[in-house]
Amino acid sequence: MAQLITLITDFGIEDTYAGVLKGVILSISPGCRIVDITHQIPPQDVRAACFALSTAYAYFPKGTIHLVIVDPGVGGKRRPLLIENEDYFFIGPDDGVFTAIHVKPGLKSVIEITNREYFLEEVSSTFHGRDIFAPVAAHCANGCPSSRFGTPVSDYVLLDWPQPSVVKPGEAQGTILHIDRFGNLVTSFSRDYIKQMTGNRTFRIECAGRIITQMVPFYSCAQPGELCGLFGSSNYLEISVTNGSARDILNVQCGDCVKITAG
Secondary structure, eight states, X not given: OOOEEEEEESOOSSSSHHHHHHHHHHHHOTTOEEXXXXXXXXXXXXXXXXXXXXXXXGGSOTTOEEEEEOOTTTTSSOOEEEEEEXXXXXXXXXXXXXXXXXXXXXXXXXXXEOOGGGSOSSOOSSOHIIIIIHHHHXXXXXXXXXXXXXXXXXXOOOOOOOOOEEEETTEEEEEEEEEOTTOOEEEEEEHHHHHHHHTTOOEEEEETTEEEOOBOSSGGGSOTTOEEEEXXXXXXXXXXXXXXXXXXXXXXXXXXXXEEEEO
């Protein structure tokens, strides 16, 4: 079976950048397959890219190469990395975008990519996605061992990822991690965290001064226009509005505070 490469970038779809990545990859590895996870990460939003990767990568076949290019430090001192764990490869800048991968069990190697043999002949200071990351991904797809691309490192960048914190017994504070295109607010409260904190008791959600007590198993259980809570596909608590946008109703953004209270 042909090797699979996925793409997560902030390139958008109006410019040629995403298409050029594919052209470089296919020129070096004509038989590989390419899947666009998303090119709509907000510009330079490393946290958003980290979240997208963390919720998507494990749904692909073992051996998939995940290429993630959200690179506000392009051309500077940040390092290009090739990461290998038990099941996948990850290629992109050392700016924290791979935090969720670094902290997971099963990490095998983290390589700083230094071997120019696997770059394009001319390397632009503004488009390492084309000139470094895409060629390395293609050579990796052709079976080149990770060790040939550079040297191991252990001092890679980790984001200070927001974790819920207990305010007092039965009450915890978290943040909005992600807002999807439907306006659903994905919070930092995992299903397991809430279960442990509440002991399977009911709980209420507070966000932007509004109290939400209605928990539903899926979106259409609530009446249109009603705020509700539910556990979404990533197993994080979401604040949603049936046939509407929780973002617009609450006027919030990523990083804003969310509280839950048991009982």
